[in-house]
Amino acid sequence: MGLSRDACLTRTVQESLAARLGPDIGVACTTPDGDPNDLYPEERAAISRAVSSRQREFAAGRTATRKAMVNIGLAPQPIGCGVDRAPVWAAGLVGSISHTRRICIAAVGRQHEVGGIGIDVEENLPIPMDIWSSVCTAEEQTYLVSQPADRRGTIATHHFTAKEAFYKWQYPLTKELLDFRDIQITFDWDRGRFLVHPQRKLQYSKCPRPVTGGMLTTEEWIIAWVFGPHPNPINTSIGAARWSTQLNASCTKNTHPES
Numbered sequence: 001m002g003l004s005r006d007a008c009l010t011r012t013v014q015e016s017l018a019a020r021l022g023p024d025i026g027v028a029c030t031t032p033d034g035d036p037n038d039l040y041p042e043e044r045a046a047i048s049r050a051v052s053s054r055q056r057e058f059a060a061g062r063t064a065t066r067k068a069m070v071n072i073g074l075a076p077q078p079i080g081c082g083v084d085r086a087p088v089w090a091a092g093l094v095g096s097i098s099h100t101r102r103i104c105i106a107a108v109g110r111q112h113e114v115g116g117i118g119i120d121v122e123e124n125l126p127i128p129m130d131i132w133s134s135v136c137t138a139e140e141q142t143y144l145v146s147q148p149a150d151r152r153g154t155i156a157t158h159h160f161t162a163k164e165a166f167y168k169w170q171y172p173l174t175k176e177l178l179d180f181r182d183i184q185i186t187f188d189w190d191r192g193r194f195l196v197h198p199q200r201k202l203q204y205s206k207c208p209r210p211v212t213g214g215m216l217t218t219e220e221w222i223i224a225w226v227f228g229p230h231p232n233p234i235n236t237s238i239g240a241a242r243w244s245t246q247l248n249a250s251c252t253k254n255t256h257p258e259s
């Protein structure tokens with residue numbers, strides 16, 4: 001029996017992400033419908049009171065993460081869950097998990113190689129105009145209305161996704177909660193990249209600036225990620241060298257998103 005359409009799409013996304021994220025980051029894309037029986041006892045305990053759909057979603061994230069670990073030669077291991085719901089990684093590991101109705105994505109790496117990781121996936125659907133002001137700064141809204149009317153809503157979704165990825169990247173060490181308008185995003189659509197511009201003094205600002213992220217847009221999903229030396233880095237010497245390389249290719253322009 002052949003693969004379902006979603007399974008094919010999921011595999012294609014995993015291949016594209018692996019190519020974009022590079023060999024130091026393990027990535028795995030799976031169905032969001034995981035099996036709670038695959039969880040380690042401590043993971044199962046963390047989710048035992050949740051409704052079954054949430055248990056399956058949580059299990060998908062843990063299972064995808066273990067696949068991502070294997071993809072970069074790490075032994076599969078449990079991933080804790082903080083009271084704030086953020087994953088708790090074993091010493092020396094960093095990672096990020098995201099899920100939507102149809103896909104689950106996990107990315108993991110060694111802290112000394114990649115610093116930190118934040119990844120987010122959203123359905124490729126427009127954000128309604130009345131929500132834009134909650135997600136976008138005034139300047140981002142000005143940019144939105146300068147774009148073709150039929151693309152504005154999905155560009156707003158790109159803003160949302162990029163901000164969520166950035167949030168997940170900075171949170172593990174800063175524990176700082178951010179509002180969507182605390183940061184501003186500019187896109188380099190041609191290169192599938194974005195720049196993060198802080199709008200107030202943020203904890204992460206000890207990092208080299210500007211922080212850049214990557215994006216992959218498919219018909220179904222918008223995926224954004226940020227990785228690199230972390231706020232308050234513990235040991236990011238290797239990551240810092242790679243990060244400098246990324247900065248050299250930083251993005252500055254806003255043109256149309258890829259179709």
Ligand SMILES: CC(C)(COP(=O)(O)OP(=O)(O)OC[C@H]1O[C@@H](n2cnc3c(N)ncnc32)[C@H](O)[C@@H]1OP(=O)(O)O)[C@@H](O)C(=O)NCCC(=O)NCCS
Binds near residue numbers: 097183
């Ligand atoms: C945490 C948050 C970013 C998750 O995003 P989401 O689109 O709702 O859901 P996703 O499926 O993409 O991500 C959920 C996963 O993120 C991870 N996560 C949860 N809290 C996290 C945090 N504080 N930091 C990093 N990762 C976190 C978890 O692994 C979770 O999956 P799991 O519970 O199954 O393990 C979001 O719910 C949130 O709290 N946002 C508030 C802060 C914010 O968005 N500010 C504006 C951005 S600047």
